[in-house]
Structures are given as C-alpha cells and as structure tokens.
Amino acid sequence: MDINRELKRHFIGRLVQDGRRIDGRGFDEMREISIEQNVIPDKAEGSAFVKLGNTEVLCGVKMDVGEPFPDTPEEGVMMTGAELVPIASPEFEAGRPGEDAIELARVVDRGIRESHMISLDKLVISPGERVWMVFIDLHILNHDGNLIDASTLAAVSALKSAWVPKFEDEKVIREKSSDLPISKIPLSFTYAKIDDAILLDPILDEEFAMDARLTVTTSGTHLHAMQKGETGAFKPEEVFNIVDTTFSKYKEVKKLIK
Amino acid sequence: MGGKSSTPLIVKGKRLDGRKPEELRPIKIEAGVLNRADGSCYVEWGKNKVIAAVYGPRELHPKHLQDNTQAVLRCRYNMAPFSVDDRKRPGPDRRSVEISKVIREALERVVFLNYFPTSAIDVFMEVLQADAGTRCAALTAASVALADAGVPMRDLVAGCAAGKVDGTVVLDLMQEEDNYGEGDLPLGYIPSKDEIVLLQMDGDFTKDEFKTALNYAIKGAKKIYALQKEALKRKYTTNKETAKWI
Numbered sequence: 001m002d003i004n005r006e007l008k009r010h011f012i013g014r015l016v017q018d019g020r021r022i023d024g025r026g027f028d029e030m031r032e033i034s035i036e037q038n039v040i041p042d043k044a045e046g047s048a049f050v051k052l053g054n055t056e057v058l059c060g061v062k063m064d065v066g067e068p069f070p071d072t073p074e075e076g077v078m079m080t081g082a083e084l085v086p087i088a089s090p091e092f093e094a095g096r097p098g099e100d101a102i103e104l105a106r107v108v109d110r111g112i113r114e115s116h117m118i119s120l121d122k123l124v125i126s127p128g129e130r131v132w133m134v135f136i137d138l139h140i141l142n143h144d145g146n147l148i149d150a151s152t153l154a155a156v157s158a159l160k161s162a163w164v165p166k167f168e169d170e171k172v173i174r175e176k177s178s179d180l181p182i183s184k185i186p187l188s189f190t191y192a193k194i195d196d197a198i199l200l201d202p203i204l205d206e207e208f209a210m211d212a213r214l215t216v217t218t219s220g221t222h223l224h225a226m227q228k229g230e231t232g233a234f235k236p237e238e239v240f241n242i243v244d245t246t247f248s249k250y251k252e253v254k255k256l257i258k
Numbered sequence: 259m260g261g262k263s264s265t266p267l268i269v270k271g272k273r274l275d276g277r278k279p280e281e282l283r284p285i286k287i288e289a290g291v292l293n294r295a296d297g298s299c300y301v302e303w304g305k306n307k308v309i310a311a312v313y314g315p316r317e318l319h320p321k322h323l324q325d326n327t328q329a330v331l332r333c334r335y336n337m338a339p340f341s342v343d344d345r346k347r348p349g350p351d352r353r354s355v356e357i358s359k360v361i362r363e364a365l366e367r368v369v370f371l372n373y374f375p376t377s378a379i380d381v382f383m384e385v386l387q388a389d390a391g392t393r394c395a396a397l398t399a400a401s402v403a404l405a406d407a408g409v410p411m412r413d414l415v416a417g418c419a420a421g422k423v424d425g426t427v428v429l430d431l432m433q434e435e436d437n438y439g440e441g442d443l444p445l446g447y448i449p450s451k452d453e454i455v456l457l458q459m460d461g462d463f464t465k466d467e468f469k470t471a472l473n474y475a476i477k478g479a480k481k482i483y484a485l486q487k488e489a490l491k492r493k494y495t496t497n498k499e500t501a502k503w504i
Contacts, residue, residue: 071437099359102352110460214457223468226443226459231366233453236472243465 005208012209016197022205023053028245030201031055033256035153037161046162046180050154053203054144056088059154060137061162061180065172068124068131076123076131080109082138082151089143103229105138107188108151110225111217112136115186118159122181125167132164134180145204148215148227152188156257160185184219187253189246191215193232198242200249214239216246220254267435268424274435275304279428282418282478287398287489289406297407299489301399304432305389307341310399311382312407318378329374333362335396337385357393364397364417364446364456370410379409390436391419397446397456402486406493412448414486415455418478419444420471422461427470429478443471447479 012022021027031053039058040047046061068075082105084092097105112118123132136158138151162180166173192202192210199206207213211232217225223243228234234242267274277283283304292298295311318324335357339345350358361383369379381404383396394417401415421431422441431442441461447454463471 099355102355103359106352106356114460114462221464223459223463223465224461226457228360228454228457229363231363233367233448233451233455234457235452236454236476239454239457239472240469243468247465 008205009209012206013194016194016199016209021199023203025201027197028200028249030249030253031203033153033253035157035256035258037157037258044158045165045174046158046160048154048157048161050150050157052146052150052153052201054142055146055150056140056142057147057150057154058139058141059151059158060139061158062135062137063162063165063172063180064133064135065125065130065167066133068128072120073128074124075120076118077133078109078113078118078120078136079133080105080112080136080138080155082108082140084140084143084147088140092140092143103227104147104151107148107215107217107225107227108138108155109136110227111152111186111188112155112159114224115184115217115219115222117156117182117184117186117219119181119183123164130167134159134162143204145202145207146190148190149188149201152186152217153253153257156185156187160257185254185257186217186219186224187250187257188215188217188225189249191242191245193234193238198238200245214242216243218246218250220247220250266424267438268426268428273423273428273432275432279426280474280477282430282481283432285482285485287402287485289402289489289493295403295407297403297405297409299399299402299406301395301402303391303395303398304430305387306385306392306395307387308392308395308399309384309386310396310403312380312400312403312409313382314379314407315374315377315409316380318376323378324376326375328371329369329377329379331362331366331369331371331379331381333358333365333381333383333400335361335383335385335393337388337392341385341388357396360456360458361393361397361400361446364415365400365404367453367455368401368412368415368448369404370412373410379404389433390431391444393417393456394419394444394446398482398486402489405490413450414483415446415448416479416483416486417444417446417456418475418482420475420478422463422467422471427467427474429474441467441471443468443475445472445475445479447476447483449480449483
C-alpha cells in the first residue's frame with residue numbers, strides 16, 4: 001500500500017463530496033489545452049506537442065510504403081503505438097510496452113480508425129500491392145493524468161499536420177507530394193468516477209482516487225469508441241449522461257484543432 | 259469493422275443465421291469441466307468454444323508481487339492458434355493483453371480480494387474456437403469458474419455484446435456481422451446491482467443507436483446470468499462422469 005496515494009485518495013474523496021476539485025475546476029471542465037504542430041519538422045511527416053494542464057504528450061507521424069492487409073487490399077494501413085517513457089513519471093519503466101501503454105495506444109487507435117479520420121482509400125499506390133502506411137507514435141513526456149485524451153489530441157493534431165511523401169522508382173522520397181487526406185476529427189473525453197461523482201479530465205491525483213474510468217470518443221454526431229477502465233462500475237444512466245456531456249464538450253474542444 | 263460485405267447481412271428482418279435482431283445465439287454453459295483446476299467452466303456460444311480455469315487463492319510468487327491488503331487477481335485471455343481462420347501466432351498479442359486487462363478489472367468488482375491478503379487468484383481463459391464475442395464468452399466462463407472454485411463473490415458477472423449491422427442495432431454479433439458490421443459493444447454486467455463493469459465500443463453509433471445497443475446488451479446479459487446460475491446449480495444436482503466436450 002502506498003500511503004501517499006491513500007492520503008490523497010481520502011482528501012480528494014472528501015473534496016468531491018463537497019462538490020469541489022483539487023484544482024478548482026467544475027466537474028465537467030477540461031484543463032487548459034495547448035497544441036503546437038510540426039515540432040519535429042525535419043524528420044517526421046507530421047507531429048504535434050499537446051499540453052493538457054501538466055500532462056504533456058508528443059506525437060509523431062511517419063509515412064512508409066508497404067503491403068496492404070489481405071482483407072483490405074484497397075486501403076492504406078494505420079498503426080498506433082504508445083510508449084510510457086520513464087522521463088514522464090517515476091512509475092514508468094523502460095522496456096516493452098506494458099498493458100497500460102497497450103490499452104492507451106489501442107483506445108487512441110480505435111477512435112481514429114473507427115471515425116475514418118484518415119481516408120485510407122486515398123492512400124493506395126497499387127491495389128493489393130503497395131499502399132501508404134501511417135505510423136502514429138505517442139511519446140508521453142509528462143504524466144499528470146488523462147493520458148488518453150491528451151494522446152488523442154496529439155495524434156489528431158499530428159495527423160492534421162501530416163503530409164504524404166513522394167514515391168518514385170520504388171523509393172520513398174521525403175518530399176511533400178500532398179497533404180494526408182483527412183475527413184472527420186475524432187476527440188476523446190475521459191471521465192473518472194469517484195464515489196458517485198463523475199469528473200471530466202482527471203488529473204493524476206484524481207486518477208489515484210478514482211473507482212472507475214470511462215472514455216468516449218466522438219466525431220461530433222456519432223460515437224466511435226468507448227473504453228471503461230479500473231475496477232469500479234457505472235450505472236447505465238451514468239453512461240448515458242456521460243455521452244450527453246461528451247457531445248457538448250466536443251464543440252468546445254474542436255475549435256482548438258487547426 | 260473491417261471491409262464491406264457484398265451481400266446484405268439482414269434480409270426481411272432476419273439475420274444470416276435466421277435470428278431476429280434481439281436474439282442470442284444458442285448458449286451452453288457447463289461448470290466443473292477440468293480435473294486439476296480448482297474451478298472451471300466451459301462455454302459454447304454459437305460457434306464460440308471457450309474454457310476457463312481458476313486456481314487459488316494460492317501463494318503468490320515471486321513475493322514482491324504480493325499485496326498485504328488483498329489478493330492479486332491475475333487474468334489471461336488466450337486464443338488457440340487454430341481458433342481462427344488464419345492461424346494465430348501463439349502467445350499474447352496487443353489485443354489479448356488489452357482483453358485480459360478489461361476482464362480482470364470487471365472481475366475485481368465481484369471477487370472479495372480482501373479476504374485473501376498476500377495470495378493470488380489466477381484465471382485462465384482459452385478460446386478454442388472463435389466466432390465473435392469471445393471476450394464476453396470468456397468473461398462469462400471466468401465468473402462461473404471463480405464461483406465453481408468456491409471463491410467468495412458478490413455476484414456473477416455476465417458478458418454479452420450488442421452491435422450494429424446494416425444500420426440496425428442487433429444483439430450478440432456473429433463472425434460475419436463483426437467483420438462487416440458497423441459497430442460492436444461488448445458489455446460486462448452485474449444484474450443484481452445494475453452495474454456495468456466492462457464496457458468497450460468501436461464503430462459508428464448515433465446517440466440513440468448507442469442507447470438501444472446498451473439496453474439490448476443489458477437484456478442479453480440478464481439472460482446469460484440466468485444460464486450461469488443454472489450451470490452452477492446443475493453441477494451439484496447431476497452426477498456426470500466426464501465433461502462432454504472432451
């Protein structure tokens with residue numbers, strides 16, 4: 001048992017009962033968001049650095065040419081990876097991605113994939129043989145809670161800035177031939193349940209105190225991904241309320257995407 | 259939610275296997291099918307075949323993994339290489355790591371872990387044949403296996419998925435519907451408390467479609483729950499020699 005964590009859990013639990021949060025936000029208020037694109041301008045085809053409060057995520061997009069999956073011969077390929085590198089938190093260890101990193105990457109991937117943000121059908125060079133592969137890699141630089149939303153914002157912003165290189169004589173030439181074809185903008189919203197209260201965008205201390213977590217990804221009118229986490233439970237009405245809040249929050253945050 | 263199907267998946271309100279939108283596949287649950295495990299369960303769910311085994315509470319090694327306030331629940335969802343169309347490479351992949359995690363988190367809600375400090379409770383789920391909905395089948399089997407092992411629990415967790423096919427919300431997707439459908443929503447549910455302990459979703463749902471899908475999945479899970487209890491009772495009322503699946 002980590003005594004520091006237990007004390008924070010009690011403190012935050014008491015605050016929440018009074019309707020308050022440790023940083024003074026309302027229960028459905030996001031932290032301040034800042035987005036900077038093209039931060040790896042010379043090597044990555046797309047990149048973005050996102051701050052969600054003190055949480056900092058860097059996302060880089062690399063483009064390469066490869067074979068399509070056999071079941072989708074006329075579509076490009078996208079892959080998402082996440083590394084919880086030790087510079088972000090004393091709890092992160094170097095090495096192969098653990099289950100938290102895998103879950104993070106897969107939830108971010110699902111939102112982007114299922115919303116069809118990237119028009120993969122426009123990334124075909126020759127059907128069944130050669131397609132563009134979009135690699136989205138997330139580097140967590142500072143962990144202060146809610147890595148999923150910060151990572152989705154970073155991935156979406158990096159993809160918005162990304163371009164497709166030239167492909168000539170079976171070689172990739174790292175010069176821009178076109179923008180990466182983008183249609184919808186998916187955004188994720190993560191909620192922490194502490195006792196009976198539901199808090200949007202939890203900071204790390206609130207994550208220590210949370211019983212359950214729910215992430216909802218939308219592109220404005222439709223839902224594309226969800227993931228419940230931790231060992232607590234949600235009532236069906238709570239899930240429906242979270243979905244309603246998500247649609248209204250989407251409009252606010254979408255304005256920040258350039 | 260892979261490619262698109264060339265043929266419709268729902269014709270005149272009937273699905274490919276003749277089911278109505280709100281109908282489950284045939285399901286068979288049997289408790290206590292393995293000799294060496296402390297508890298076990300075999301689930302046949304449409305063409306899915308899943309078996310779960312539970313060991314423990316038992317001593318946890320190495321010792322530094324022990325928790326002196328409660329037992330550690332360890333879950334492993336694993337697919338047999340022959341369980342799918344194209345052979346799956348043995349061992350954990352990213353998908354099974356994630357599924358093991360969400361199943362563990364769902365089960366932690368119902369197991370009284372605080373009764374057994376420093377020990378481990380191990381749950382192993384093997385998918386022998388997969389036909390969509392394996393994580394729900396595995397969760398369903400795991401909670402029966404835990405009960406079969408005599409592990410103290412608040413209740414059983416029932417798993418059930420809903421989805422969207424050809425623009426219609428349907429219960430319990432089968433393989434073709436999962437491959438060519440527009441959405442999937444796996445649920446883990448505790449009927450006695452009306453609690454959602456596993457919830458994932460991918461695809462494309464409007465708000466109303468999502469509500470319908472979640473309500474379908476809850477109704478489905480309640481039916482699964484009844485079958486789970488029946489299976490546990492049956493184990494103690496019948497005198498069978500060997501499990502039928504061998």
